[in-house]
Amino acid sequence: MWENILAGFVNSLVPINLLLMILGLVGGIIIGALPGLTATMGVALMVPITFAMDPISGLIMLGAIYSGAIYGGSNSAILINTPGTPSAVATTFDGWPMTKKGLADDALNTALIASAFGGLFGTLVLLFLAAPMAQLSLKFGAPEFFWLCIFGLSTIASMSQNNVLKGLLSGAFGLLISTIGLDPVLGLPRFTFGNYTFVQGIEVIPAMIGLFSFSQVIYLVGSKNNYIADYKAKKGVTSRILKQMAKTCKANLMRSSIIGAIVGILPGAGGEIASIISYNEGKKWDHNKGKYGTGVIDGVCSSEAANNATIGGSLIPMLTLGIPGSAVAAVIMGALLAQGIQPGFKIFSNNGELAYSFIVSMLIANILMVVVGSILIKGTAKILNVRTSYIGVAIVALAIIGSYAIRNSMFDVAIMVFFGLVGHFGGRIGMDTGAAALGIILGPIVEDNLSKSMAIAGAEGSIFTVFFTHPISLILIILTLISVLSPLFLGKHKSEKEAKANDQA
Amino acid sequence: MTRRKADLIAGIVCVLIASIFWIQGSKLEPDSNLFPKVLEICMIVGGFACIGKSLLSKNKQDDLPDEAEKLDWIKAIAIIVASIIYIFGMVYVGFYVTTLVYLTLGSWYLNDEDRSSLKAIVGSLVFGLGVTVVLYLTFNVFLQVPTPNSLLL
Amino acid sequence: MNKRKKLIAIILGVALIFSMTLTGCNKSGKNDTSGKLNYPTKPVNMIIAFTAGGSSDVQARIMQKYWDKYVPQQNWVFNYKTGAGGAVGFAAIADSAPDGYTIGGVNTPHMVLQPLGQGAQFKIDDFEYICQVVDDPQVLAVNNKSKFKTWQEVIDYAKANPGKLKVGIVGTFTGHHLMYLDLKDKTGVELTQVVYKGAADQNAALLGGEIDVMIGNVNDVMRSVDQMKILAVAADERSSFLPDVPTFKETGLDLVSDIRRGFVAPKGTDPQIIAYLRDAFKKINDDPDYIADMKKAGQPQAYLSGEDFEKYVHDQDAHARQLLTKYGLMKS
Numbered sequence: 001m002w003e004n005i006l007a008g009f010v011n012s013l014v015p016i017n018l019l020l021m022i023l024g025l026v027g028g029i030i031i032g033a034l035p036g037l038t039a040t041m042g043v044a045l046m047v048p049i050t051f052a053m054d055p056i057s058g059l060i061m062l063g064a065i066y067s068g069a070i071y072g073g074s075n076s077a078i079l080i081n082t083p084g085t086p087s088a089v090a091t092t093f094d095g096w097p098m099t100k101k102g103l104a105d106d107a108l109n110t111a112l113i114a115s116a117f118g119g120l121f122g123t124l125v126l127l128f129l130a131a132p133m134a135q136l137s138l139k140f141g142a143p144e145f146f147w148l149c150i151f152g153l154s155t156i157a158s159m160s161q162n163n164v165l166k167g168l169l170s171g172a173f174g175l176l177i178s179t180i181g182l183d184p185v186l187g188l189p190r191f192t193f194g195n196y197t198f199v200q201g202i203e204v205i206p207a208m209i210g211l212f213s214f215s216q217v218i219y220l221v222g223s224k225n226n227y228i229a230d231y232k233a234k235k236g237v238t239s240r241i242l243k244q245m246a247k248t249c250k251a252n253l254m255r256s257s258i259i260g261a262i263v264g265i266l267p268g269a270g271g272e273i274a275s276i277i278s279y280n281e282g283k284k285w286d287h288n289k290g291k292y293g294t295g296v297i298d299g300v301c302s303s304e305a306a307n308n309a310t311i312g313g314s315l316i317p318m319l320t321l322g323i324p325g326s327a328v329a330a331v332i333m334g335a336l337l338a339q340g341i342q343p344g345f346k347i348f349s350n351n352g353e354l355a356y357s358f359i360v361s362m363l364i365a366n367i368l369m370v371v372v373g374s375i376l377i378k379g380t381a382k383i384l385n386v387r388t389s390y391i392g393v394a395i396v397a398l399a400i401i402g403s404y405a406i407r408n409s410m411f412d413v414a415i416m417v418f419f420g421l422v423g424h425f426g427g428r429i430g431m432d433t434g435a436a437a438l439g440i441i442l443g444p445i446v447e448d449n450l451s452k453s454m455a456i457a458g459a460e461g462s463i464f465t466v467f468f469t470h471p472i473s474l475i476l477i478i479l480t481l482i483s484v485l486s487p488l489f490l491g492k493h494k495s496e497k498e499a500k501a502n503d504q505a
Numbered sequence: 506m507t508r509r510k511a512d513l514i515a516g517i518v519c520v521l522i523a524s525i526f527w528i529q530g531s532k533l534e535p536d537s538n539l540f541p542k543v544l545e546i547c548m549i550v551g552g553f554a555c556i557g558k559s560l561l562s563k564n565k566q567d568d569l570p571d572e573a574e575k576l577d578w579i580k581a582i583a584i585i586v587a588s589i590i591y592i593f594g595m596v597y598v599g600f601y602v603t604t605l606v607y608l609t610l611g612s613w614y615l616n617d618e619d620r621s622s623l624k625a626i627v628g629s630l631v632f633g634l635g636v637t638v639v640l641y642l643t644f645n646v647f648l649q650v651p652t653p654n655s656l657l658l
Numbered sequence: 659m660n661k662r663k664k665l666i667a668i669i670l671g672v673a674l675i676f677s678m679t680l681t682g683c684n685k686s687g688k689n690d691t692s693g694k695l696n697y698p699t700k701p702v703n704m705i706i707a708f709t710a711g712g713s714s715d716v717q718a719r720i721m722q723k724y725w726d727k728y729v730p731q732q733n734w735v736f737n738y739k740t741g742a743g744g745a746v747g748f749a750a751i752a753d754s755a756p757d758g759y760t761i762g763g764v765n766t767p768h769m770v771l772q773p774l775g776q777g778a779q780f781k782i783d784d785f786e787y788i789c790q791v792v793d794d795p796q797v798l799a800v801n802n803k804s805k806f807k808t809w810q811e812v813i814d815y816a817k818a819n820p821g822k823l824k825v826g827i828v829g830t831f832t833g834h835h836l837m838y839l840d841l842k843d844k845t846g847v848e849l850t851q852v853v854y855k856g857a858a859d860q861n862a863a864l865l866g867g868e869i870d871v872m873i874g875n876v877n878d879v880m881r882s883v884d885q886m887k888i889l890a891v892a893a894d895e896r897s898s899f900l901p902d903v904p905t906f907k908e909t910g911l912d913l914v915s916d917i918r919r920g921f922v923a924p925k926g927t928d929p930q931i932i933a934y935l936r937d938a939f940k941k942i943n944d945d946p947d948y949i950a951d952m953k954k955a956g957q958p959q960a961y962l963s964g965e966d967f968e969k970y971v972h973d974q975d976a977h978a979r980q981l982l983t984k985y986g987l988m989k990s
Contacts, residue, residue, distance in 0.1 A: 040709070040710070040711065041710060043711070044709070044710035044711035044715070045710065047711060047719075048719050137862065138862055138865050138866035138867075139866060140862075140866070141863065141866055141868040142852075142863075142868065181742070182742055182743070182776065184853060184855070185830075185853060186830060187743070187775070187776060187829065187830030187831050187835075187853075188775075188776065188989075189776060189777060196777070196778075196779050199741075199742045199745065199746075199776070199778075200741030200742050200746050201741065201742070203741075267856075267858040267859045267862050268855065268856075268858070268859050317862065321861075321862070321865065321882055321885065322861070322880075322881030322882040323858050323859075323861050323862045323865070323881075323882060324858050325858075327709070327711075330711065330712075330858060331710075331711030333881070334711050334712075334713075334716050334955075337716075337881075337954075337955055337956050338716060338720075338951075338954065338955045339954070340954040342880070342881070343881055344881070344882070344883075344884050345884070346884070407738065407739065407740050407741055407746070408737055408738055408739050409739065409741070409746070448855060451853070452852050452853070452854070455824070455850055455851065455852045455853075456824060456850070456852060456868065458821070458850055459821060459822055459823070459824045459850035
């Protein structure tokens with residue numbers, strides 16, 4: 001193992017591979033930052049190109065694109081309140097308020113450092129704990145998944161403390177919208193309103209772009225302000241944030257990265273769930289809960305560390321068991337297979353140099369990402385100095401391409417506009433866009449696992465044993481109860497003033 | 506908008522949406538309608554709770570923090586309508602042509618401080634052209650992601 | 659429907675003429691006066707009904723490499739139309755202009771089952787069949803710690819304990835679903851059907867012990883083959899990827915079930931163009947390098963001519979109608 005790791009370092013530091021890594025990172029960050037272009041798409045687009053390369057170089061580049069794209073999603077989340085990838089939804093909760101306060105630089109650098117930390121942590125888990133983590137991923141059955149999603153949804157209750165009822169209703173609305181299309185049990189069309197087009201269902205990304213981005217544009221162009229926020233480029237922000245995070249965010253970074261790595265190993269759950277859960281946990285463990293959501297680096301840090309930590313996690317079951325932990329891992333597995341490399345525990349002995357070079361290159365890519373990212377931030381933050389009359393229309397053009405690109409369907413563009421209006425007018429009557437987005441993201445996973453659990457319960461003859469006796473389920477149920485009930489107990493003696501402050505945020 | 510009014514509208518909208526789904530799903534097999542039905546019931550109960558809260562509320566002056574009230578509605582509606590025209594335009598004319606027109610006219614119209622000055626007109630034109638070229642290079646040349654194409658580019 | 663299709667065809671036709679005059683190319687995509695085929699004169703749209711990076715996409719990408727070798731003048735432009743288990747993409751192929759510049763990949767039995775069971779907006783007669791390229795047989799697999807050693811033991815246990823065994827399949831109205839119905843029909847067995855979203859979570863469920871048996875494809879089970887025991891292959895002959903696994907046929911059950919991939923063009927495409935495409939695809943399928951690349955990617959390559967593939971799809975249709983009707987799954 002150690003000689004393979006050493007060979008990995010040598011392979012990663014070959015100039016051509018370093019260059020591919022940098023190209024991959026830059027390309028990945030741009031793809032990730034563009035709403036609608038996901039990490040999956042970025043990696044899939046590059047796979048045919050890697051066929052012409054040496055397998056090690058190809059994998060190094062794909063790994064760099066993956067890391068860059070997941071981090072890149074935070075840029076648009078922070079600057080224009082539009083998650084570039086679904087895993088950056090939770091980054092908007094604090095990132096956008098920070099931008100509005102004029103702290104865009106701080107938020108961007110926090111996201112960068114947290115992403116790199118999470119990415120490093122996930123890769124180290126992949127390097128040293130692959131075997132036990134792979135076994136853990138198999139322990140997660142349908143009921144465990146169901147409770148994990150419910151745990152994720154419980155975030156809504158603590159997210160919208162000022163108006164829990166409307167938060168829950170927004171979440172239920174999102175969940176209900178997600179049931180449009182083919183149902184997961186019988187595969188029959190449902191809620192198509194007599195129009196067959198609806199059979200394809202409401203795709204998460206166009207709906208999210210609409211809810212966050214298009215609705216935001218309506219505010220931006222209509223508001224009296226000519227710029228999104230005050231912004232002046234400052235020097236040395238990266239090192240200042242690094243110091244600040246080392247001082248105050250250590251526990252947060254560790255906790256978020258652990259959550260990310262564990263969620264990452266589960267097939268079907270990725271950065272979007274990890275970042276939401278981690279944001280909620282970050283808030284729960286903080287002694288000053290009220291500050292979350294008002295624009296603090298802690299919130300950005302929880303979400304971004306977790307979603308990058310899922311990368312290493314998602315590669316564990318892919319490399320060891322041939323079961324990809326995310327859609328991107330599935331594409332990378334396709335690339336491996338096309339090179340004639342079979343995944344499985346044997347990969348570490350039969351193709352040791354390749355496997356370890358890939359893993360080690362991800363370590364180096366995450367460190368390089370801090371350098372590449374901090375240079376790119378200087379450019380991307382400049383959009384805050386462009387008048388909203390320009391930014392607004394440009395966001396609409398990007399939102400349309402992004403919604404279209406996901407399935408090449410004008411239907412998705414229509415969905416995007418529809419949800420833009422829902423987000424805008426819904427916001428005026430107190431709808432919580434974040435909660436609605438959570439519902440749309442988690443809805444299909446909740447229902448899918450609920451119906452699988454019901455089928456299993458049918459065979460085993462007891463709903464109770466299936467849902468309430470598995471140890472992991474019990475842990476998740478307890479965690480959910482804590483997260484729902486603790487605001488009720490702790491919230492009682494919160495001063496009226498603090499509640500008001502949350503209201504305004 | 507007052508909190509009372511917002512609660513009332515929110516409640517009615519929730520009950521309405523849930524009822525529409527309820528009626529739509531009435532002919533579905535029980536297996537495929539289980540999860541939606543649970544949600545519909547939650548939304549109807551929650552919606553009535555919202556309505557009830559609004560009707561029972563004594564505080565008539567409590568305003569909801571609402572950024573939208575300060576909006577310039579003409580501009581906001583203009584961007585919505587323009588975007589919809591833009592989408593139809595790209596289906597029937599072509600993506601990059603309509604994008605150029607939309608970006609140029611849109612940014613020129615929204616920049617209402619000095620709409621008539623030459624600088625604003627040229628600025629919008631340069632902006633429109635620049636962004637269109639960048640989009641074209643990114644999506645068609647580099648990434649080769651399809652954009653909605655029709656008659657023209 | 660027909661009216662709408664006509665309208666789309668007219669719009670696209672006008673669009674085509676327009677774009678040609680604009681590019682200064684006034685030769686039509688079909689024949690010039692000498693009767694010689696002048697095709698292709700512009701890139702060919704390749705509609706893939708599944709996500710980029712999936713098996714269908716990987717296969718088509720390998721194919722593209724050889725298309726460029728045999729038809730160097732024009733390449734393919736990939737267009738992913740995903741959703742509803744492929745039905746959205748298949749319908750998009752059927753609805754596109756039959757000018758030879760849109761072709762696409764289809765899967766059986768999905769394309770047969772979706773119109774029957776889910777009311778999908780296309781029919782198997784909406785296509786001109788170019789060829790079949792992949793035949794991925796389905797298998798019955800258990801965890802390698804399972805007490806079952808043969809498929810007969812599974813059936814016997816299930817018959818003694820109806821509804822107690824859980825079988826995992828991916829999606830409904832898919833190849834797995836059809837094979838399960840077939841197995842039920844031929845053995846009278848009653849299992850609990852657990853539907854998964856994709857092969858990844860289904861394989862994980864089998865390895866984790868959530869389901870007792872699963873129906874999988876050779877292509878998918880190969881990736882986790884160390885942790886699984888493959889009981890039987892539902893094919894006429896043993897798979898070259900799994901030479902030690904018997905077929906159902908040789909162990910006494912006439913069960914053949916597979917997922918096949920092929921390429922089609924919309925109905926009404928010029929027969930000369932179809933002949934050209936069939937010829938080009940045949941050349942690709944005969945290329946030894948292509949066959950080697952397919953083997954490397956774990957894609958069970960199996961060529962069938964357009965005529966044979968069309969006949970196969972119609973046979974499948976008759977078979978599926980009979981099974982779906984028996985189990986009350988036809989959309990009325």
